[in-house]
Amino acid sequence: MEQFGVLTLGSRLKRLSDHLFTQVQDLYSQCDIPITSTYFPVLRLLQKVGELSVMEIADSLHLSHPAVSKQTTKMLKEGLLEKKIDERDQRRSSLRLSKKGVEAMIKVEPVLKEMKVVVEKMTDFSSDNFMKGLEQFEKHAFDGRVANKILDRLTPFQIIPFEPCHGEAFYDLNMMWLKHYFPNRITDYDLALLSNPQDYIIGKNGIVWVAVRKTNGQDSVLGTIALMVHSDVNSGEVLKLSVANHCQGKGIAQTLLSHVMEYAESVGVNTLTLETASCLTTARHLYDKNGFVEMPPPKPSLYERADVYMEKSLEKELRVIT
Structure with a gap:
């Protein structure tokens, strides 16, 4: 027509x-x-x-x-x-x-x-x-x-570990984010990682979680996040935090980030790191609010678009009892 x-x-x-x-x-x-x-x-x-x-x-x-x-x-x-x-x-x-x-x-x-x-x-x-x-x-x-x-916004969601059935949604959500903010800076590594998080994240001592709404026996994926744990230095990198456009403003990003921080602390991670871009003001506000501090990057980033490196210490303050 x-x-x-x-x-x-x-x-x-x-x-x-x-x-x-x-x-x-x-x-x-x-x-x-x-x-x-x-x-x-x-x-x-x-x-x-x-x-x-x-x-x-x-x-x-x-x-x-x-x-x-x-x-x-x-x-x-x-x-x-x-x-x-x-x-x-x-x-x-x-x-x-x-x-x-x-x-x-x-x-x-x-x-x-x-x-x-x-x-x-x-x-x-x-x-x-x-x-x-x-x-x-x-x-x-x-x-x-x-x-x-609309139901995605109305219905309570839960955070669960990534399963193969979430692969397409993981790719689509993160690719949508890349195309929106950095359409000319999508790399071959991006495509490989998003297409195969099992090998590029989970297979390298990493974990992926998804925020889902359970519906008719299926998962409607609303957001994603991943953590790469570096056991040799007790640090972990937060990556691939994304939320479906129609679910923005429902606290999903905060819930995903809080889940990662709690998990990291529970397994003995002392420091969380992440990379972001200065143009992503909403993301920067989220990280600032959660105690991430901008630091000089210890090494060049894999991504040209990432111009901000941040860290958050998870070590609990020692209290002296007298």
Whole structure:
């Protein structure tokens, strides 16, 4: 359909709309939300203003009167709305949320909050051409993961050791990060390590962990981190900390880093090291907050993009008891 350009704009928008409604309905079903995705504009409007007639709802939402009438009739039958008759004119009535409707809107609020974040990230691109912008949005919308991305933000996650089934996600998350920040500085070593963490990290006295949401017997990987332990000098290097773009702001990076620090201390590591880049301000803030200190690098980095070397001491302070 895309090959016909603006001539199929209406059809593409309809296809996009239908797909998003389906994704949202799937999400509501999984979260046991007792509303239909198409009901939201009416429910939100009445939640904010209280009572309105069908005509007033139609005017406020810029929808046709028959369409709103048909939809609100269904919502009345489902018990989400209730009708209030005008005491001065029995021919007039208004609609308001029922107790069930109020409870449904309270229950859906956390879902809507995370849905807003995910959709905003899907639309976070610049384009001076509407059709090109639409194509970019379609690319994100039709990846089949809109509902799952929202669930990734809603559902508690856990940190578990890397398994072979996490290999594709480990590659994709870290490669996405590289392409976003350093598209022209991806090396052959990057590709080899990301493609085979078993040999390049785990096989060299390293450990990889992933942050996952358990779903239908499968792991939805939200983030990764690794630790290379150098037993000869009791130090360890933190590397490959990455978090899925749609899960930013949920504390996953902090949880992964805290897990590594606790593990390192438990196995006798005295010093943690890492390399980062001065342009990565969010990462630098995370490391500063967790006690990593910038130091002169002991040796040249394997990566041209890494211009900051940091260390954190894990040795507990000795207390003199008198």
